[in-house]
Amino acid sequence: MIVNGTARISSLTSHPRSHPEAPEPSSAAADAAPRDEVEVGRQRERASATPQTTFPFSAIVGQDEMRRALMIAAVDPSVGGVLVFGDRGTGKSTAIRGLAALLPPMKAVIGCPYSCDPGKPAGACPHCATHASSRKSHLAPVPVVDLPLGATEDRVVGALDLERALTRGEKAFEPGLLARANRGFLYIDEVNLLDDHLVDLLLDVAASGVNTVEREGLSVRHPAKFVLVGSGNPEEGELRPQLLDRFGLAVEVTTPTDLPTRIDVVRRRDAYERDPAGFCARYAKADRALQKRLTAARARLSALDVPDETLEAAARLCLALGTDGLRGELTLMRTARALAAYDGAETVGIDHLRQVAPSALRHRLRRNPLDESGSTARVVRAVEEVLGS
């Protein structure tokens, strides 16, 4: 039996829209095309890359812990993601968009949808493996991909290219957001509102670095190494503990309460809103300096090794706090090393450990609901006891 799709399905959608102000198409939906639809196709990627002046990272007032955590993740992506929890209007999204503008550009294979590194073997990438002869590269900005709320699974993992399937009858894979985020950052605002199955999927890919798609007769594996950055407001529901643990760092941000800082925040925001270009120009130098520092830290990272006494102190700290598994210690060590590289230090010292311990451990503690003091206070207490103040 063949059902004529056009006639059959358009009759389902021809009922009037529910809002009175909308201009109503004169007849059934078949001739509705000349309304304000935009054709989508190959130009879609370009449309989403519209350059916009973002609030400069170096112009952010306060929120030191959040900025440091983001820089650490930029120095060493293997730290494993950042979770930013805090009040509304504390500049969480601003900081992450600012970071995107700050990251030094990377070398990527031209035309590769996964922005592969030309220096790496091509085998893992479905594009580069078939185009191995012509792997020219160019400098591309590090992708910082926004995962908007309400994104559907097909757009996240990638799916059958509907247009090519419909017009040419070809079975082709259309890469999704995970492909675009490869070698960069994937940012999820309001991560606690995301559907559970999407969160599980993201964490799984983030941990393995490979996105496996098995749907619609497609079977594709492509690289998807990215730093997951999530933000949320604990007042609107908490995250499951097994999910919390998957993030490398967790920072808490609060609205500044002292007046001079508050005035400064409002003043800079106001200046930026009234003259974005001029404001960005004023902070361009500071942003460039941060970028240089970041590049230098990355170069230094591999040469830094962690002395035994620091490792031992990290282990004792995790033991005192009773964190499960080795993930806490591993993150603590990597984070301290990234911070040492960022600071330009010769070696990874106890002081680096002390600085990063709250971010690296506060979300790994076993919850004791009857303990009134928060997890941050418990980490700080343990740091004082184990490492001395």
Added chain:
Amino acid sequence: MRDGGGAAIWTSALRIARLVAADPHGCGGVVLRAGAGPVRDRWLDALRGFLAEGTPVRRMPVGIAEDRLVGGLDLAATLSAGRPVAQAGLLAEADGGLVVAAMAERMGQGPAAHLAAALDTGLLRVERDGLAEVRPARFGLILLDEGIGEDEAVPATLADRLAFHLDLTDVALKETAPSPSAGAEGTGDDAGSGDDHLAALCRTASALGVASLRGPLLALRVARLIAALDGRSDLRESDAVEAAGLVLAPRATRLPAPQEAEDTPDDPREPDVAPDPATGADPEEGTASSGDERMVEAARAAIPAGLLARLTAEGPRLRAPRAGKAGAKAASARSGRPMGARPGDPRRGRLDLIATLRAAAPWQRIRHRPGSASGLAIRLDDVRITHFRQRTETTTIFAVDASGSSALERLAEAKGAVELLLAEAYTRRDKVALVAFRGRGADLILAPTRSLVRAKRGLASLPGGGGTPLAAGIDAAGEVALGVRRGGGTPVVVMLTDGRANVARSGIAGRERAGEDSLTAARLFRAAGLRAILIDTAPRPQDSARRLAAAMGARYLPLPHADAGAMSAAIRSATE
């Protein structure tokens, strides 16, 4: 209602309409609290009158589908064109104009988050149905709030982003003068700087206990807008003072303290809005000028009457704070979650068009017969329906007898049990609520939540003592339970009482009348078919409690010496 107060509110309401019409996106918009009726209509008409000709105004119904809100694939056009065609959602259509959200107090978290993202960036990002696009969506938002009382409020994420919070409940129709007609005017982009006014607005916000920095920022934008509407490019003190009254005053969480009382300790429940006492020593910011005082005074005078009464009222606030309301709303948005598509009959589920097209697409060339009309050949076995997973969450409602002196210790156990259950609820995504009854009535201390942060805050301020209005307690618990059930959840009521009522429904003390009332309430409760457990908290098991449990259709558990751990274990085993 105060005499003449309505007219004054109406005047400032018209001023707000004019300001919003001049720069909808810059102002964010308005939270309009008013019942549906001629006053609200008249204000909306006035607002439309101020808008420039052709400005889009889109009404957003409360149950709007996500694809209609943010846009998606236009199926009809896609099928006739033979290639994907995107369709703008309501938010993109409203670019440059206004979105009017009806019954905003019932808005779910999903739409609220979309609106918040668009208000922040002025853009709408769509990643769905195989589409990836960004559209401009610079709109202003009017939230029509028909909530009654403090517990029903618009999502706090949105309220924080809107400059104006307007309450027209106390305005009578006769007080609404017809709106003066005027066209829209330029936006406030060209108004000059005024660093002093900026600092003064920040100080005023702190004095009023406005924690979020969006408060002073929006006030500053509105001040610039006022200057621009006046045809000036410089910011004057009068502009900033008016903006403080319009934007900051309705956000006040406390009354500005007199200058000398600055050092008194602040309300412990609102630690994050406390002004830093050290700022007095700061050379730049500490010198409070007379202009500052004028602004604080103006803002104080502009605090709406209802809010003023709440702020002046002594005593602990028992109700859940407004800011946490969004969590309780999530229940309705989660009543069914699409879990992908599977083959099936669309008459027995919702047709998933995209998945259907995907299934049919690879076969088009084979199926296409030469000479037949163009169009898609879709066979029955291509048809996919959306597979929803209905996850019914359990909400445990504690109804705690907080009467008498001995209750204090029981209350502590109940608090402990609530927190323990909550900690376990993380993994199961269950919720907990708490109703306490004491003195003359019952209060909802903790609306259904799974947030430990909110639970702790709600429980910390729970007092004990007074008589035992058992009937009121049963009624209140039943009401919460029915609300949960309406939202698609499964309620379980846990009563903690000794079953000895001594305050009747009318609020009058008297053991006999109170006992009868409580049994009547219990029978009504049973008729509603709600699941319940009654924990007898008396030192020795009581007959009265056993009888009450039977009347409620509740399971009876005598727990004379339970601690929080034992109690939560008993409840768990009883509910599973």
